[in-house]
Amino acid sequence: MTAPDVPAIPVRLARRPVIGGLVVPWITARTPDGRYRFGNVDYHRQLEALRDRLCQTCGGPLDPARIVFAMRDSDLRAFISHEPGMHPVCAAYSASGCPMLAGRISHYRATPLAAQLADLGV
Template sequence: MTTPNIPNIPLQLAGRPTIGGLVVPWTTARTPDGRHRFGTVDLHRHNRALTDLLCQTCGAQLGARIVFAMRDSDLRLLTSPEPGMHPVCAAYSATACPMLAGRMNHYRTTSLAEQLADLGALSQGDPTSQRAGAPAEPWQLVWATGYRPFTNPLTHQLAALLLPDQILRVRPTEIPSSLNPGTKANPE
């Protein structure tokens, strides 16, 4: 298996903790023994980021341009379960995160909530566990001028509602495999 290149860390993220050369996002959950767990979300920080307009990656106040990482199914509903990011943080996340960059074609088979429950930790992320083992959806970066926090009736969790006139631009996060030599297609 070829290891993908680790992207350079932007100056804005230089003070964040790292694991394996990758920045740990501000909303990432920690296990009871203090370790960060990629792919899990701290519910308190997640909700604070959505309500206080904080970047999920660096934790700082968002500005006039907010970027959301949204699955195609979320984009159709104009709803992001993920807090927004600064453009610089979103560009880094789109290359560093294996799911956003398209280097993972399926979600983990065991839900993270189940894994963390065994450790005594609570997790935000896939509250219904419907994604466990499912094929990964394509992700888009959505530039917006704002959003409204609301409780998503499907998940009963805080999310961001974008209005059509708030959306400035949408582009896929995935790097085509022809341009990303570190990507290997997984046969089904």
């Protein structure tokens, strides 16, 4: 097994937490003990980002003229995005750093949240 590529962190994301060389997106959910759950979205931050037009990666305000959406083919057909937008630089970083967007994995962890929390004794 080879180590995944770790892209350089853009200045815009320099203040975000980093795990394994990768920036933790602003919208990433956390467990009750504070650990990040990559691939899982914090519901309240998702709503905040959609309502206030914030970038899901850095949490900063978006420029309405330059928003990038990561969309599935089915979302494109319906012209709907269930995920908040991103700054172009944050989207470029996510596309190269996120194992799912970069195509290095095809699915997120299959363990249900309840089982993960039970493992933590929560």
